[in-house]
Amino acid sequence: MPGFGPPESEAELLRRADALAGEALRVVAARVGMPVPPNLRRHKGWVGALVERALGADAGSRATPDFQRLAIELKTIPVDGRGRPVESTFVCTIPLSEIGDVEWEASWVRRKLARVLWIPVEGDPRIAPGDRRLGTPLLWSPNDEELEALRFDWEELSGLIGRGGLERITGHLGRVLQVRPKARNAAVRRRGRDADGAVIDAPPRGFYLRARFTQSILARHFAIPQR
DNA sequence: CCGTGATCATTC
DNA sequence: GAATGATCACGG
Numbered sequence: 001m002p003g004f005g006p007p008e009s010e011a012e013l014l015r016r017a018d019a020l021a022g023e024a025l026r027v028v029a030a031r032v033g034m035p036v037p038p039n040l041r042r043h044k045g046w047v048g049a050l051v052e053r054a055l056g057a058d059a060g061s062r063a064t065p066d067f068q069r070l071a072i073e074l075k076t077i078p079v080d081g082r083g084r085p086v087e088s089t090f091v092c093t094i095p096l097s098e099i100g101d102v103e104w105e106a107s108w109v110r111r112k113l114a115r116v117l118w119i120p121v122e123g124d125p126r127i128a129p130g131d132r133r134l135g136t137p138l139l140w141s142p143n144d145e146e147l148e149a150l151r152f153d154w155e156e157l158s159g160l161i162g163r164g165g166l167e168r169i170t171g172h173l174g175r176v177l178q179v180r181p182k183a184r185n186a187a188v189r190r191r192g193r194d195a196d197g198a199v200i201d202a203p204p205r206g207f208y209l210r211a212r213f214t215q216s217i218l219a220r221h222f223a224i225p226q227r
Numbered sequence: 228c229c230g231t232g233a234t235c236a237t238t239c
Numbered sequence: 240g241a242a243t244g245a246t247c248a249c250g251g
Contacts, residue, residue: 044247045232052232061231061250078234086234088242093230125234171243181244182230190229203244204229211242 006058010070010139016055017117017137025121026130028054036130046129047121048076055117063092065112072139073116077214078123079135083222086123089209093182096192096202100162104151107158109177109207113150116140118217138221146176146217153177157207164195166202176213182206 007013020028025047029036032053037043057066057074066074078086092108104110120135142150153174160169161179171180181203189201 040234040247042247044234045249047234048232049249059231061229063230066231076233088233090231090233123234178243181246184229184246184248186245206230 006056006067006069008069010072013055013067013070013072013117014137014139017119020051020054020119020134021136023134024130025050025132025134028134029130038128040125040129043129047078047132048074051076051119051121051134063108065115067117071115073112074119075116076119076121077218079120079218080124083120083135083218085211085214085218088178088180088211089214090182091177091207091209093204093206094158094161094179096161096166096190096205097199099158102158104154107154109150109154113142118214120218136222138218140217140221143220146213149176149213154207161192161205164193164197166192166200166205167194169205174210176210178208178210179205180208 007016026036029050032050034050034053037046040046052066052074055074059066059068065071075089077089080086092112095102116139118138118140122132153176157169157174157177157179160166160173169179171178173179183204186203188204190204192200192202194200
């Protein structure tokens with residue numbers, strides 16, 4: 001039965017997650033005492049917050065893995081009728097003025113993605129939030145190939161930002177990882193640096209995993225048609 | 228105010 | 240249709 005304190009072990013976390021598989025979100029919401037929104041337009045993070053609560057995640061909105069003691073990151077991932085991701089996956093915000101000095105191994109992308117509990121959830125917008133069902137959880141760590149792809153993109157993107165190329169960054173860059181805006185709205189600004197090292201105000205950005213990458217992760221573990 | 232939880236909605 | 244850029248709520 002999920003929904004108490006943080007899990008004491010990986011095995012306990014998995015037991016809790018397995019117990020949720022197949023459940024409709026309305027059932028889980030009732031169990032943890034969360035209201036069910038009629039749609040997600042004004043409640044975009046509702047599914048993630050619900051599952052966090054149901055599993056006993058303890059990190060709040062801190063920049064650290066959701067299960068601090070276990071060093072495991074929780075990600076709900078919306079999937080279509082075939083089990084394929086319908087959205088990209090946010091990883092973390094980018095410290096724009098410092099990213100150039102960070103080593104890959106110490107980066108938040110590397111650390112957060114070292115161990116992720118993926119929980120598929122029906123993501124078809126035509127299904128009401130309360131009717132959407134949770135899928136089989138997957139506790140994942142990147143294999144050598146995935147790790148190398150992530151490192152390559154991270155080096156390119158963070159290197160570009162570190163060299164003052166923030167203005168040249170678009171969502172088109174990166175094979176598996178991309179950089180996109182991450183803010184309340186387009187007017188929000190954060191301190192960054194341009195190519196000459198001058199301080200500039202730029203929109204906050206975050207690293208995201210492309211859906212094709214998370215699709216390959218799910219496909220590696222579940223029997224999902226690639227096309 | 229900022230980072231995390233993401234999905235929306237317009238553009239390509 | 241897919242993908243990018245924009246956006247919304249909440250906790251601390």
